[in-house]
Amino acid sequence: MLSPLYIIVYLFVFAIGAIIGSFLNVVIYRLPLGLDCVKGFSFCPACKHRLYPKDRVPIFSDLFLGRKCRYCKKPISPRYMTVEVIGGALACASWTAFMPPIGFLADSLPAASTLPLPHAETFLLITNTAIYFIVLCALLTLAWIDHDTMEIPDRFHIIIAACGIMMLFFGPGTGLKSHLIGIAAASVPLFIIMIVCLFARGVEAFGFGDVKLMAAAGFFLGWQHTLVALFLGILIGGVYGVYLLAAGKKGGEEHFAFGPALCAGIGIAMFAADPIINWYLGFL
Numbered sequence: 001m002l003s004p005l006y007i008i009v010y011l012f013v014f015a016i017g018a019i020i021g022s023f024l025n026v027v028i029y030r031l032p033l034g035l036d037c038v039k040g041f042s043f044c045p046a047c048k049h050r051l052y053p054k055d056r057v058p059i060f061s062d063l064f065l066g067r068k069c070r071y072c073k074k075p076i077s078p079r080y081m082t083v084e085v086i087g088g089a090l091a092c093a094s095w096t097a098f099m100p101p102i103g104f105l106a107d108s109l110p111a112a113s114t115l116p117l118p119h120a121e122t123f124l125l126i127t128n129t130a131i132y133f134i135v136l137c138a139l140l141t142l143a144w145i146d147h148d149t150m151e152i153p154d155r156f157h158i159i160i161a162a163c164g165i166m167m168l169f170f171g172p173g174t175g176l177k178s179h180l181i182g183i184a185a186a187s188v189p190l191f192i193i194m195i196v197c198l199f200a201r202g203v204e205a206f207g208f209g210d211v212k213l214m215a216a217a218g219f220f221l222g223w224q225h226t227l228v229a230l231f232l233g234i235l236i237g238g239v240y241g242v243y244l245l246a247a248g249k250k251g252g253e254e255h256f257a258f259g260p261a262l263c264a265g266i267g268i269a270m271f272a273a274d275p276i277i278n279w280y281l282g283f284l
């Protein structure tokens with residue numbers, strides 16, 4: 001049972017995640033339009049009225065204003081609050097994975113004694129929590145942009161690959177070889193499927209952005225966990241595709257963005273790849 005102090009810590013971690021989620025909303029909206037994501041005022045997408053800090057308190061502004069713009073009363077898309085809540089949840093998940101008392105991924109980190117740093121253990125826990133949260137934020141943002149535009153901007157691949165470099169030094173000890181093989185482990189099969197579908201049936205099953213995503217994620221995760229991510233991604237995308245067909249939202253030849261499914265697979269693999277591998281090996 002978590003003590004009251006931990007509940008307060010979790011509320012604080014959730015709030016930080018939700019505030020960052022609020023910024024991710026800005027990126028999701030502005031990046032595809034080529035607008036500056038940092039400078040400039042926030043504005044209502046409907047009436048273009050400038051939004052002040054009181055209009056932009058994550059989650060609460062939406063709740064208290066009944067998901068309507070304060071100025072034009074037009075409804076605000078539920079996606080803004082959804083991204084803020086997911087941002088908070090991802091921060092809590094990253095925290096739970098590494099920080100005591102739960103810290104179920106902390107055991108797989110390199111031994112603190114191998115780092116010539118003061119407070120090496122605390123450094124490792126905070127660094128890994130931050131890296132995980134950054135990658136999850138990149139996945140959340142690129143998934144939403146891919147869903148909207150069917151394109152994944154390259155900067156997200158670069159962020160994930162850069163976090164992969166950090167993982168080489170401070171992350172769970174899978175070694176350089178595993179990370180290098182990871183670049184090709186899922187991206188090459190995906191690329192082959194893409195080429196085969198393109199030439200055999202003239203359909204684009206995956207985009208090149210998906211291939212690059214799996215290359216960057218493979219470098220971040222190492223090859224073993226990347227294969228789990230790919231398997232989960234294809235499973236989730238397949239189920240979602242069947243749902244779209246069954247619900248009549250897309251025709252048989254129509255294309256839908258596969259990036260969000262791959263992102264979900266990568267996100268789950270970051271936390272649960274080892275139990276999934278062990279579970280699978282139990283059947284052999």
Ligand SMILES: [Zn+2]
Pocket residue numbers: 044045046047048049069070071072073074
């Ligand atoms: Zn408005």
